[in-house]
Amino acid sequence: MPEFRVDQAPSNDAGGGWILVNARILVGLIGAIACFSWLFVMLGTSIFIPFADLEGVATGAAHLSFLAGCCTALLACWKFSDWFSSHRVAQVCCAAVFTFVGCAGLSFYELAASWYGAFGFALGCGFSLVYTLYGEYICLFFKTDVKPYIVGIFAASVLMCTGILFAGPDTSFVFAIIFPAIAIVAYIVAMALLRIDKAEAVKAKVSDKRSQVVWRSYLATATSGMALGFALGCILSTQSAQSGVFVLIEVALLVTCIGLLIDSLHKNVANETATMRLFLPFSAVVVFPLLFVQEEIRFVFAVLLLCGAIFPTTCSLSAICRHVVLCDLSAIRAFSFGRLISFGGVALGMVISFAGFSESAVEQFGSTATTLSVILFMALVIFSASFVMTEDNYPDKSRFKQAEAKANAGEEEPVLVAGPGTPIRRIASEQGEQSEAEGGDETRLTRPGIFYLKCEAVAERYDLSNRQKEVLVMLAKGRNAEYITEKLVISSHTAKAHIYNIYQKTGVHSRQELMNLVEETEVDVSNSD
Numbered sequence: 001m002p003e004f005r006v007d008q009a010p011s012n013d014a015g016g017g018w019i020l021v022n023a024r025i026l027v028g029l030i031g032a033i034a035c036f037s038w039l040f041v042m043l044g045t046s047i048f049i050p051f052a053d054l055e056g057v058a059t060g061a062a063h064l065s066f067l068a069g070c071c072t073a074l075l076a077c078w079k080f081s082d083w084f085s086s087h088r089v090a091q092v093c094c095a096a097v098f099t100f101v102g103c104a105g106l107s108f109y110e111l112a113a114s115w116y117g118a119f120g121f122a123l124g125c126g127f128s129l130v131y132t133l134y135g136e137y138i139c140l141f142f143k144t145d146v147k148p149y150i151v152g153i154f155a156a157s158v159l160m161c162t163g164i165l166f167a168g169p170d171t172s173f174v175f176a177i178i179f180p181a182i183a184i185v186a187y188i189v190a191m192a193l194l195r196i197d198k199a200e201a202v203k204a205k206v207s208d209k210r211s212q213v214v215w216r217s218y219l220a221t222a223t224s225g226m227a228l229g230f231a232l233g234c235i236l237s238t239q240s241a242q243s244g245v246f247v248l249i250e251v252a253l254l255v256t257c258i259g260l261l262i263d264s265l266h267k268n269v270a271n272e273t274a275t276m277r278l279f280l281p282f283s284a285v286v287v288f289p290l291l292f293v294q295e296e297i298r299f300v301f302a303v304l305l306l307c308g309a310i311f312p313t314t315c316s317l318s319a320i321c322r323h324v325v326l327c328d329l330s331a332i333r334a335f336s337f338g339r340l341i342s343f344g345g346v347a348l349g350m351v352i353s354f355a356g357f358s359e360s361a362v363e364q365f366g367s368t369a370t371t372l373s374v375i376l377f378m379a380l381v382i383f384s385a386s387f388v389m390t391e392d393n394y395p396d397k398s399r400f401k402q403a404e405a406k407a408n409a410g411e412e413e414p415v416l417v418a419g420p421g422t423p424i425r426r427i428a429s430e431q432g433e434q435s436e437a438e439g440g441d442e443t444r445l446t447r448p449g450i451f452y453l454k455c456e457a458v459a460e461r462y463d464l465s466n467r468q469k470e471v472l473v474m475l476a477k478g479r480n481a482e483y484i485t486e487k488l489v490i491s492s493h494t495a496k497a498h499i500y501n502i503y504q505k506t507g508v509h510s511r512q513e514l515m516n517l518v519e520e521t522e523v524d525v526s527n528s529d
Contacts, residue, residue, distance in 0.1 A: 024193040025141050029153070031186025032134045036157035038127060038179035041164060042066055043232055043346070045246065047172045048123070049106055049116060060354050062106065062120035063236065067229075067347040069098075069124020070131075074340040077132045081333035084132070085201030091129055092187055098126030099180045107173065123180075128339075130183050135335035137190065139324045140199065143465075146325075147264045147318040154314055155257035162250040200494055207330035213323060216387055217316075218341045220276045223384040224312035225345025227283045230377050231306035232346075233353025234290075235299055249303050256307040260314060272319045275311040280385040282308050287381075290374050298357075316342065328467070352377055451476070453523040462505040471498045475511055476518040 042048050042063075049062045077084050077091075084091050102123025105115065142149045164175050191197055202210075235249065263270050286305045290298055320338040324331050355361055356373020455476055459469045467488075474484050485495045508514045 024190065027186055027193065028134070028137050028141070028190035029149070031183050031190060032138065032153050033156045033160065034179045034182035034186065035127075035130055035134050036153055037160040038176075038183055039131070040157055040161045041176050041179065042123070042127070044161070044235070044249075046236065047164060047176045048103075049120075060236075060358060061114070061117040064347065064350060064354075065117035065120035066124040066127075067343055067350065069102075069121035069126075070128040070343045071124075071340055071347065072121075073098075073125040073128035074132065074336045074343060077128070077332055077336035078340060081204050081207075081330050081336065082201075085330060085332050088133065088191065088197045092133060092184065092191070095126045095129035095133075096184050098122045098129065099184065100126075102126055103177045103180065126180065128336075128343075130180070130187065131339065132332055132336045133187055134183075135321065135339065136331035137187070137196065139321050139331040139335065140196070141194075142321070143325050146321045147268070147314070148261060150318045150321070151257055151261040151264050151314050154310070155254060155261055158250055158253045158257055162247065162254065198493065200491055201332065202328060202330040204330060204333050207333050210327040210329055211323070211334060212327060213320070213334075213338070217319075218338070219384055219387055220272075220312065221316045221338060221341050222345035222348075223381060224276070224279065224309055224316060225342040226349035226352075226377070226380065227279070227305055228309040228313060229346035229349025229351075230287070230353045231302045231309060231349075233350040234302040234357050235306070237354060237357035237359070238295065238299055238302075245299055249299075249306070252303050252307050253310065256310050257314075260311065270311055270315065272312070272315040275315050279308055279312050280381055284378050284381050287374055287377055291371055313342070325465070349377070450523060451518075454518050454521040457521050457523050458506065458518055462502075464502065464505060468498055468502050468505075471495070472502055472514075472518075475499065475502065475514050478511070478515065480511075 043066070046062075099122075102119045102121075102125075105119030105122065108115075138146060138149065160179070164172055235245075260270060283305055286301050286308065290301055293301065316338070320335060323329065324334050352373050356370045361369040452473070455469070455473050458464075459472055464472060470488060471484055474487065479487075481492060481495045481499060484490075484499070485492050488495065502514070503509065506514060506517060508517055
C-alpha cells in the first residue's frame with residue numbers, strides 16, 4: 001500500500017517564506033483559493049443565480065437555501081466524521097454530483113422560487129463537502145503556521161471575485177462556475193499526488209476528549225458569522241451584482257485582507273481574542289446609523305461591517321485549524337463543527353437582514369422592518385459581548401498548561417498528552433517512567449543530560465511538534481520505525497510520516513545524518529540541571 005506523504009510547508013520564520021510551498025501542495029492551495037472564491041461569489045453576489053432578477057424572492061431563497069445546504073453537509077460531516085475520514089474519495093465524488101446538479105439547475109430560465117431554493121441547497125451541500133476536505137488539507141500541510149495562508153487565500157479569492165465582476169452580466173455565470181470546477185479537480189489531483197486518501201484520522205471519541213474549545217469560542221464564531229451575514233444581506237437587498245458599488249466592496253475587502261496578511265506575517269496584533277473584543281462594540285457602532293441614514297448610502301455602513309467581520313472570521317478559521325494540529329484532533333470532525341457554527345451565524349444574520357432591508361419587507365412594513373432588524377441584531381451582539389469579552393475564548397498555551405498540570409496531578413483521562421512547548425527532557429522522562437513500569441529498557445531516559453538538551457535545542461530550532469520531539473529522541477538514539485511504532489502505539493504509516501516530517505524540517509536525509517545533527521549541536525551545559 002502506498003504511504004501517505006506529508007510535504008511540510010515551511011514555517012513563517014523569515015516573515016515572507018510562507019509562500020514557498022512544495023509544488024504538489026501548491027495544487028491544493030490553488031484549489032482552496034477557488035473554493036473560497038466560490039463561497040464569496042455565492043454569498044456576496046447573485047452571479048450564481050443569473051435569472052433571479054426576474055423574481056426578487058428567488059434571490060433570497062437561493063442564498064438561504066445555499067446556507068441550509070452548507071449547514072446540512074457540515075452537520076453530516078461532523079456526525080459521521082469517522083466514515084468521511086476513511087472515504088475521502090466518496091466524499092469528493094458526492095461533492096461533484098451535488099455541485100453539478102446545483103449549477104445546472106440555477107442556470108435554467110424563469111424557475112419558481114422553490115426550485116431556486118432546491119438547486120441552491122444542492123450547491124451548498126456540494127460546497128461544504130469540498131470545503132471540509134480543504135479544511136483538513138490546510139491542517140495537514142500548513143500545521144500551526146496557518147494564519148498567513150488563510151488570510152492569503154482570502155485575499156487571492158477576493159481578487160478572483162473582483163475579476164468576475166468585470167466579466168459582464170451575460171458571461172459572469174459561466175466564469176463563476178469555473179471556481180467549483182477548479183476546487184474539485186484540484187483536490188482530486190492533490191489527493192492523487194499526496195495520497196491524502198491514505199491519511200489516518202483520529203477517531204471521533206478520541207478527538208472530542210482532546211478538544212479544548214469552549215462554548216464561548218463557538219459563541220464568538222457564531223456572532224462574527226452573524227455580522228458577516230447581516231452585512232451581506234443588506235448589500236444583496238439594496239445593490240445590483242453588476243453595479244460599481246460591488247467593485248468598491250471588493251476593493252475594500254482586498255485592502256482589508258492585505259492588511260491582515262501583513263499583520264500576520266509580522267506582529268500578529270490582530271489575534272483571535274483582540275479582534276473579538278474590538279469587533280463586537282465596533283459592529284454595534286457601525287450598524288446603529290442604519291436607522292437614520294438615507295437608503296442610498298446604507299451600503300457604506302454594510303461594507304464597514306463586512307470588512308470588520310473579516311478580522312474575527314479569518315482568526316476563528318485559523319484558530320480551529322491550529323487547534324486541530326496542537327491537540328491532534330480529527331480534522332474533518334473539528335473543522336466541520338466549527339464551520340457549522342459559523343455558517344449558522346451567517347444564516348441567522350442574513351435572515352435578520354433580509355427581514356429588514358429586502359424590497360418586499362419594506363413595502364409591507366415600511367421603515368419599521370428596518371428598525372426592528374437593526375435593534376434585534378444589536379441586541380444579539382450585546383448579548384454575545386457579555387459572555388465573549390469576559391476572558392480569552394480560544395485555546396492558547398495557558399490552557400494547554402492547565403491541561404498538562406491536570407495530567408501531572410494524576411487526573412483520569414487528561415485532555416492533552418502534552419502541551420505545546422513541553423521540554424523534551426520532560427517528554428523523555430515520562431517515556432522512561434512508563435517504560436520502567438513496564439519493565440522495558442528505556443529507564444535511562446529518566447536521567448536528563450546533555451543528550452536531551454541537544455535534542456531539545458534541535459526541536460526548538462526546527463519547530464518540531466511534541467510528537468515529533470518524542471520521535472526525534474528515539475531516532476537520535478538509533479531506533480527504527482518499527483521500534484517507534486511499538487513504543488508510541490501508533491501505526492507504521494503514522495510513524496513514517498513523523499519521521500519524514502522531521503527529515504523535511506531539519507533538512508537531513510537519513511537517521512545517521514539526524515544523529516550527527518544532534519551530536520554536533522552545541523548547548524549550554526549549565527541548563528542541564
